[in-house]
Amino acid sequence: MEKSAKDDDEIFEYDGFKVVISKEYSNMYSNLVIDWIDNSRGKGFTVFDKDASGCGSCSGGC
Known part of the structure; x- marks a missing residue:
């Protein structure tokens, strides 16, 4: 896990919460x-x- 975003990462922010996703994924x-x-x-x-x-969804469990 990276400690900071890279230049080509995608950053989404919602209500002050940031989600960083590598552009390749x-x-x-x-x-x-x-x-x-x-x-x-x-x-x-x-x-x-x-x-x-x-x-099988990402939320797990049935």
Whole structure:
């Protein structure tokens, strides 16, 4: 993991949160959704593919 973004990296910022993706992989992550949850099961980031359905999506579990 890099400590800072490279010149050719893609940087997305949402509400003060930055996501840095290497340009060579950016097309692989175009459908991912990153969200923050805080509920009775815990809190943290979730990552899922908005086009995937059922088992095997990035969010894990069924």
